[in-house]
Amino acid sequence: MTGFLTDVDRPRSGAAPDPARDCPWQTARALARRAAGAPxxxxxxxxxxxxxRTLAEPLAAVADLxxxxxxAMDGWAVAGPGPWRPAGRLLAGAAPQPLAxxxxxxxxxxxxxxxxxxxxxxREHGRSDGGLLYGTVTPGQDVRPRGQECRSGEPxxxxxxxxxxxxxxxxxxxxxxxxxxxxxxxxxLLLLGDELLESGVPGPGLVRDALGPLLPPWxxxxxxxxxxxxxxxxxxxxxxxxxxxxxxxxxxxxxxxAAGPADFLHGTLDAVGARLLVDGVAVRPxxxxxxxxxxxxxxxxxxPGNPxxxxxxTLTLALPLLDALSGRPRPAPRTxxxxxxxxxxxADTRLAPVVRTGHGVAALPFxxxxxxxxxxxxxxxxxxxxxxxxxxxxxxxxxxx
Numbered sequence: 001m002t003g004f005l006t007d008v009d010r011p012r013s014g015a016a017p018d019p020a021r022d023c024p025w026q027t028a029r030a031l032a033r034r035a036a037g038a039p040x041x042x043x044x045x046x047x048x049x050x051x052x053r054t055l056a057e058p059l060a061a062v063a064d065l066x067x068x069x070x071x072a073m074d075g076w077a078v079a080g081p082g083p084w085r086p087a088g089r090l091l092a093g094a095a096p097q098p099l100a101x102x103x104x105x106x107x108x109x110x111x112x113x114x115x116x117x118x119x120x121x122x123r124e125h126g127r128s129d130g131g132l133l134y135g136t137v138t139p140g141q142d143v144r145p146r147g148q149e150c151r152s153g154e155p156x157x158x159x160x161x162x163x164x165x166x167x168x169x170x171x172x173x174x175x176x177x178x179x180x181x182x183x184x185x186x187x188x189l190l191l192l193g194d195e196l197l198e199s200g201v202p203g204p205g206l207v208r209d210a211l212g213p214l215l216p217p218w219x220x221x222x223x224x225x226x227x228x229x230x231x232x233x234x235x236x237x238x239x240x241x242x243x244x245x246x247x248x249x250x251x252x253x254x255x256x257x258a259a260g261p262a263d264f265l266h267g268t269l270d271a272v273g274a275r276l277l278v279d280g281v282a283v284r285p286x287x288x289x290x291x292x293x294x295x296x297x298x299x300x301x302x303x304p305g306n307p308x309x310x311x312x313x314t315l316t317l318a319l320p321l322l323d324a325l326s327g328r329p330r331p332a333p334r335t336x337x338x339x340x341x342x343x344x345x346x347a348d349t350r351l352a353p354v355v356r357t358g359h360g361v362a363a364l365p366f367x368x369x370x371x372x373x374x375x376x377x378x379x380x381x382x383x384x385x386x387x388x389x390x391x392x393x394x395x396x397x398x399x400x401x
Contacts, residue, residue, distance in 0.1 A: 019276035019290075025316060025349035025383070028281040032291055032317045035277055035299060036324030040183040040249070047168050052223040053181035054326040059157040059167075062175030064147040069113040073142040076104040076126055076133060077117040083132040090114065104133050119143055150174060160329045162223075185325040187224040188248035189215055191231045192239065192255040192265070193305060198231070210307045210372060211254045215314065219252070221401035222319050223326045236264065240271045249298055249325060252318060255305030258288035265290070265302045274300060278317065282348040285369035286312030291321070306369040312351045315381065315398050335394040336361050342395060344388030351398070353378035361395065375400070 020031060042056035071077060078084045080101030089106040090096055096114035099105060104121070105114060113120075119141035127134045150156060156174060161167060163181060171179060191212055202208050209231070216226045232242050243251055256265040269276065269292050278291040286309040290302040301318045303310040323330070337360035344350050353374035354361040361382055366373035375381070382389070383396040 019279040022280040022282050025283045028278050029320045031278055032320040033324040036321050039327035040325050042180050043183055044178045044180050053163040054328050055159050055161045056182045057159050057180045058155050061150040061152055061154045063152050065149040065174050066144055068146050070144045071107045071111050071120045072144050073122045074109050075120050075122040077107045077114055078104040078121050078137050079116045083134045182327040184225040185322050186227045186248040187219050187250045188227050188246045189229040190242055190253045211310050218401045222322045224322055239268045244272045251300040253302045257290050257302040257304055284345045284348050284350050285309035289313035291317050307372045309369040333396050335396050337392050338389045338395050340391045342384045342389040344384045344386055347386050350384040351381045352384050354382045355379050
């Protein structure tokens, strides 16, 4: 595989390199990441504006977390050995007064521990008798000490981390109001073909557009900003202009990628001065997918028109490219055992919708290129190498966005 990549990347006599034709599936994914070049520029955003962003620099704590000793339980903060004489109540947000030996203050979870407190006696463990509070407390009991989770300046997350709701919560708790993230890649979706209907029951020769509803949420979940979704018919001039005039970092098209009578995307790419990087991938479904470099540093991913084939193309070319533009590192492969034999194609990689069972992953039916019933039920797509995977052997999994 290394030799294949070297041959693909080496220009001949100063000319642009030839496209990788029918290249291995793993090679195609590597070429898609490499095509992105450097990640998109960094920008500062408010925590509320994070939507599938990626950290452009490490996240460090601005303050200790917690910033003071706090009670981990509802109960009483006590000082010294018991019994203790109760002396008031302390809620979260209040500034505590020092606590003298032999006294206790009722305390809420999250409230700051008073100076001089030995620990916290849980409410269910305390007993009152004759105006005194009885129980057993060891030093530091049910107390979250200052800086238990992190100290100011301590690194929390590396650059390249996807910003999830949990990351937002950590950033806020550690004192951040803004995050430094990579700009989101912009994507325009062009739906090619005269046979597509956007609503209603299809008639003779017509089909409902399944990719218009499917692809934008997938691409957005991968960090993209969808700038447009347009249906382009058979007029070659409209196709050429739609690709030429798009300002998106990535143009995603559906249909027209093969060599049949209605397959016209190669002509459009020639007309706009694009350079093919990948022209077909040895994968089923989705073989006639392509990747091209457009003028101005932009890219185009051409997906087959069949829905499951287009989903395979998205996972193979579009998502690795978006990950690289967003500054996310290459994810480590995830494997699980096959619960039963996973049949493979004789020569190509196969992407098979699967579900998890108690014994591993099992293939789902309805996995043809034009079918969506399988992937609608799937928990992942198994990467089945040529020849298949026997029961019990590990198989790589791709999680859908």
